[in-house]
Amino acid sequence: xxxxxxxxxxxxxxxxxxxxxxxxxxxxxxxxxxxxxxxxxxxxxxxxxxxxxxxxxxxxxxxxxxxxxxxxxxxxxxxxxxxxxxxxxxxxxxxxxxxxxxxxxxxxxxxxxxxxxxxxxxxxxxxxxxxxxxxxxxxxxxxxxxxxxxxxxxxxxxxxxxxxxxxxxxxxxxxxxxxxxxxxxxxxxxxxxxxxxxxxxxxxxxxxxxxxxxxxxxxxxxxxxxxxxxxxxxxxxxxxxxxxxxxxxxxxxx
Amino acid sequence: xxxxxxxxxxxxxxxxxxxxxxxxxxxxxxxxxxxxxxxxxxxxxxxxxxxxxxxxxxxxxxxxxxxxxxxxxxxxxxxxxxxxxxxxxxxxxxxxxxxxxxxxxxxxxxxxxxxxxxxxxxxxxxxxxxxxxxxxxxxxxxxxxxxxxxxxxxxxxxxxxx
Numbered sequence: 001x002x003x004x005x006x007x008x009x010x011x012x013x014x015x016x017x018x019x020x021x022x023x024x025x026x027x028x029x030x031x032x033x034x035x036x037x038x039x040x041x042x043x044x045x046x047x048x049x050x051x052x053x054x055x056x057x058x059x060x061x062x063x064x065x066x067x068x069x070x071x072x073x074x075x076x077x078x079x080x081x082x083x084x085x086x087x088x089x090x091x092x093x094x095x096x097x098x099x100x101x102x103x104x105x106x107x108x109x110x111x112x113x114x115x116x117x118x119x120x121x122x123x124x125x126x127x128x129x130x131x132x133x134x135x136x137x138x139x140x141x142x143x144x145x146x147x148x149x150x151x152x153x154x155x156x157x158x159x160x161x162x163x164x165x166x167x168x169x170x171x172x173x174x175x176x177x178x179x180x181x182x183x184x185x186x187x188x189x190x191x192x193x194x195x196x197x198x199x200x201x202x203x204x205x206x207x208x209x210x211x212x213x214x215x216x217x218x219x220x221x222x223x224x225x226x227x228x229x230x231x232x233x234x235x236x237x238x239x240x241x242x243x244x245x246x247x248x249x250x251x252x253x254x
Numbered sequence: 255x256x257x258x259x260x261x262x263x264x265x266x267x268x269x270x271x272x273x274x275x276x277x278x279x280x281x282x283x284x285x286x287x288x289x290x291x292x293x294x295x296x297x298x299x300x301x302x303x304x305x306x307x308x309x310x311x312x313x314x315x316x317x318x319x320x321x322x323x324x325x326x327x328x329x330x331x332x333x334x335x336x337x338x339x340x341x342x343x344x345x346x347x348x349x350x351x352x353x354x355x356x357x358x359x360x361x362x363x364x365x366x367x368x369x370x371x372x373x374x375x376x377x378x379x380x381x382x383x384x385x386x387x388x389x390x391x392x393x394x395x396x397x398x399x400x401x402x403x404x405x406x407x408x409x410x411x412x413x414x415x416x
Contacts, residue, residue: 037389037390044396048303050304051302054304122334123333126333126334133336
């Protein structure tokens with residue numbers, strides 16, 4: 001693999017892991033949603049995300065050229081090899097917390113995929129353009145819930161505000177650029193994450209204002225380092241469950 | 255060996271597994287049919303990244319073409335250009351409506367999808383009333399949303415625009 005391909009491989013894992021881990025988290029709601037429509041909505045969004053991750057993993061495997069498929073990359077890597085944003089591995093909590101996590105990520109993902117659809121790498125551009133259409137729906141859905149819950153009852157408002165405070169420290173690293181990304185940005189393949197921040201801030205401010213929620217202090221401590229494999233303890237538990245079947249019965253099919 | 259037109263005709267006999275009123279060709283997921291050595295190469299694109307029906311469509315294509323005596327069938331997934339409901343013809347849209355699914359509108363820009371779907375005027379496919387409300391943007395399949403008609407007092411599905 002050339003150095004550039006190696007960088008692309010790692011960048012694709014980042015994109016794929018983001019979608020897979022959030023998709024898996026949302027799938028935990030299947031059968032447990034507060035109302036039928038939301039159960040279906042979260043399963044639909046999970047499907048979109050897992051579908052997106054398949055595209056990214058498959059392309060990563062092609063670039064690596066060692067015969068690893070999407071399944072190898074999803075099921076046979078350790079927690080320290082995963083590159084997903086820490087925000088996405090955070091537990092679902094209550095429905096409000098799930099929506100806050102979704103909102104914070106979708107508001108970042110939408111401009112990311114829009115910009116990535118101009119990537120010099122045609123496959124990344126195509127996958128991003130596809131994902132953008134889906135994320136647009138996801139963001140609207142999460143935004144509407146932010147408004148409904150923030151501007152709902154005292155109970156819903158308090159809970160959502162608390163979730164916002166709890167998850168805020170994981171939003172900082174969305175706008176960091178790893179060394180891999182810096183090199184890919186120079187080659188017009190990846191997007192400078194810091195360039196997405198103003199749009200993200202605008203979306204967040206706009207929705208929180210309508211929802212009557214308060215934006216947490218942006219100067220506070222931010223966790224970082226997921227691109228190089230630093231995660232919260234929650235990721236290991238997700239992988240233990242998600243990977244148990246293929247690791248116990250390698251090659252299992254049904 | 256068959257001509258590409260004939261192959262497309264065969265594929266047009268395969269119903270969408272989730273919306274059997276239209277074929278997979280009418281749905282727009284079959285992007286290209288090429289004749290190759292002793293067989294056929296088909297390029298497909300997913301409607302939604304995670305559409306669970308995609309695998310079924312692939313299997314259906316293999317079954318259909320095998321039954322016509324074609325042995326070498328290559329199916330390749332392409333992502334660009336991304337699938338859009340704009341590719342559906344007027345005839346296809348009418349088939350959806352008759353089947354009870356409100357068809358997608360043409361050429362909806364990104365902005366109007368965000369925040370305004372609830373305010374979009376949606377015609378009930380059963381009674382034609384526009385007194386309808388959006389119940390959920392996510393329906394029984396990835397490609398549909400749920401509406402309710404206040405006039406005939408019943409729910410219906412809408413094929414989402416993307």
